[in-house]
C-alpha cells in the first residue's frame with residue numbers, strides 16, 4: 252500500500268509548504284488576511300492573470316495561508332494537488348457537479364452522507380442529472396447499475412453509521428473500463444488510515460471539519476486530485492460558486508493538522524478499549540466497527556485501511572423506548588451532538604430520529620442503535636459513564 256511513511260508524515264505536518272524566510276522566520280505561518288493583492292507594474296499584472304490559481308490576485312482564487320494547507324493535504328493523500336472549501340458538503344458538491352452535465356447518470360453507494368443524498372436526489376435532478384443507489388458491498392451491483400450515460404461512480408467507504416465498505420481497487424478498475432470518474436468521501440479514515448488515490452480513485456474528498464481540523468471549531472471541506480482535475484474544478488465550480496475557505500480558518504486547520512497522528516491514535520486506541528469492555532456487557536447486542544471480528548467485510552477493511560479511528564456503533568439489548576431514552580439521558584460525559592472527529596466524545600442515538608415532528612417516517616435503523624465517537628478523554632472515565640447509564644436499559 253502506497254501509504255505515507257511516518258518520517259514523511261512528520262515532514263508534511265511540520266514543514267511542507269512553509270516558506271519561513273518569507274515571513275520573518277516565524278515558526279507558525281501568518282494569517283494573510285487580505286482580499287486582494289497589489290501589482291507593481293503592468294507586466295506583473297498581465298503575468299498574474301495568466302494563472303489565477305498560481306499567482307496572487309484575489310483570495311477567492313489563491314491565498315498564501317490557504318496554499319500552505321493545500322500543499323499539506325495533497326501530500327497527505329498522495330495526490331498532485333488539493334483544494335479547500337468552506338465545508339465538506341461544498342467539496343462533495345464541487346467534485347460531483349464538475350464531472351456531470353444534463354443527461355448524465357451517477358452510480359452511488361447507497362445511503363451516503365445525508366447532504367450527499369440530497370445533492371443526488373433533490374439538487375441534481377433539477378439540472379437533468381440522474382442517479383442510481385446500489386449496495387456497493389458487492390462490485391457486481393455497481394457493474395449492473397452502469398448505463399451508457401453514466402459518468403461518475405461515487406463511493407463512501409466506510410460510511411459513518413454502519414461502515415459498509417467498497418472494494419476500492421475493483422471500483423477503480425471497473426470505472427476505468429467504462430470511462431467513469433471515481434469520487435470517494437474518505438472522511439471516516441482520514442488520509443492517515445486510507446489513501447484511495449493509491450488504489451486508483453480519481454477524487455478524494457473529506458469533511459475536514461472532522462479529524463483534519465479536529466477541534467470542533469471550523470467547518471471545512473477538502474478535495475484532493477490530479478493537477479488537471481483541480482484546475483478544472485478551480486476554473487469552474489470553485490471560482491463560480493465561490494465556496495472558499497478563508498485564511499483565518501485555514502490557519503486553524505494547519506494548527507489542527509500538527510497533532511493529527513496523535514489525536515487519531517488516541518481515538519483509535521480508546522475506541523478499541525471501550526469496544527472490548529462493551530463486548531462482554533449483558534446489555535450489548537452487537538457492535539459495528541470495521542475491524543471487529545464480526546464485521547462482514549473485515550477482510551476487505553483490513554486490506555485497504557490501516558486503522559478505524561474513534562467511530563463505532565452499538566445495538567443495545569432493551570425492550571422499551573422509555574429505557575433507551577433513560578439510557579441516553581443518564582449519559583453525562585458523552586455529549587449528544589452531530590459531527591465527530593473533535594476532542595469530545597459524542598453519541599447520536601437513532602431513537603432521536605424517531606417521532607420527529609414534521610417527518611413522515613421513522614428511520615430504517617432500529618431505535619436500540621447508537622453511533623458513538625470517542626474523543627481524547629481518558630477511556631476509563633468514559634467507561635464509568637457508559638456503565639452507569641446502561642443500568643437504565
Ligand SMILES: *Cc1c(COP(=O)(O)O)cnc(C)c1O
Pocket residue numbers: 338339340341364411436438439457458459460461470471472590
Ligand atoms: C460531516 C460529513 C460531511 C459533510 O461535511 P461538512 O464539513 O459538515 O460540510 C460529508 N461526509 C461525511 C462522511 C461527513 O461525516
